[in-house]
Amino acid sequence: MTSPGDTRLALKIDIDTHDGLARGVPAIASCLAARGLCASFFVVCGPDRMGRRLARLLSPDFVRKLIRTRPVRVYGWRTLLSGTLLPARPVAAAFPRTLRALVDAGHEVGVHGHDHARWQDRLPRLTAAEVSAEVTQAATVYRTVLGTAPGGFAAPGWRCTPQSLAAVDAAGFAYRSDTRGAYPYRPAAEGRVFRIPEIPTTLPTLDELYGRIARRPQALAECILQGLRPGQLNVHTLHAELEGGPHLDVLEALLDGVQGVARVVRLCDEATALAPATLPVCSVREGAVPGRAMPVALQGPSVSAGT
Ligand SMILES: [Zn+2]
Structure with missing residues (x-):
């Protein structure tokens, strides 16, 4: 239940790669368990083609970011070559027991697409049927692995x-978390209003801050905590490969610092508490966020008080 003055922080943990699920997720899960906290994990349900997407993205901006975030230390050579020189490995389907253990421990597990690289690099060029197939294939893999329908996308x-x-x-998700913004809404685009509520990421990510704003774990955690808005839902996206790998100390500093400041919540519980019919309708547009090379979907202004 939420009450006025109730500051909440949802930890949205994206699992982009095979190694992120193999090694990063258990590290993050034990860090959360030590503090009795639950989070929302979102897993790629198809192949790990991280290497293919890095090869395609060698723009000057992206190279600067690679140098800043040191990808070999974060991802390892096997991931960087996955889908290029070496075959792509599955993500969710390779570790059903790890995902089931997350659910058994009280965490939420949602869907982070099927082929991450294809979606991130080519989404505007895919046909409606191809996009729909990405979503339904991901949901099918999820059901096979976890035995239930996914709630969050x-x-x-x-x-x-x-x-x-x-x-x-169309795929029947309960909610989505697709954009960067400020508060939950229903998205609108090209004159259409979409049904499923959107709960946007509100805070900057570690890779957007690292080397640009700070490098020390404590300073990075403080920077994230300073962005918390009192009495509201705040959403922070983490990556299994980063906070579950070389930057585990940032997660530890964040979880220690959040105690007494905000209540750590799961996105699925926040979604259940929403009344979709009364949510504002906001346009979605693509734009830049500081520290990120690729454009992302941004919550635009409210276009109506709900329909
Ligand atoms: Zn991702």
Whole structure:
């Protein structure tokens, strides 16, 4: 239950890669368990083609970011070559027991797309049928692995189009977390209002801050905590490969610092408490956020008080 003055922090943990699920997720889960906290994990349900997407993205901006965030230390060579020189490995389907253990421990597990690289790099060029197939294939793998229908969908790379918003509506998810913004809403694009509520990420990510704002774990955690808005839902996206890997100390500092400041919540519980018919309707547009090379979907101004 929420009450006035109730400051909440949802930890949205994206699992982009095979190694992120193999090694990063158990590290994050034990960090949360030590503090009795639960989070929302979103897993890629198809192949790990991280290497393919890095190869395609060698723009000057992206290279600067790679140098800043040191990808070999974060991802390892096997992941960086996955889908290029070495075959792509499955993500969710490779570790059903790890995912079931998350659910058994009280965490939420949602869908982070099927082929992350394809979605993030090519979404606007995919046909409506191809986008729909990405969403339904992911949901099918999820059901096979966990035996239930997924409730939450989180778009890879915070990218969405009218076609992807419609595909998530059609697939019957309870809510989505596709964009960067300020408060829950129903998305609108190209004159259409979509049914499934959107709960946006409100805070900057570690890779957007690292090396640009701070490097020390304590300073990075403080920077994130300073962005918490009192009495509201705040959403912070983490990556299994980063906070579950070389930056576990940032997560530890964040979880220690949040005690007494905000209540750590799961996105699925926040979604259940929403009344979709009364949510504001906001346009979705693509734009830049500081520290991120690729454009992302942003919550625009409210276009009506709800329909
Ligand atoms: Zn991702």
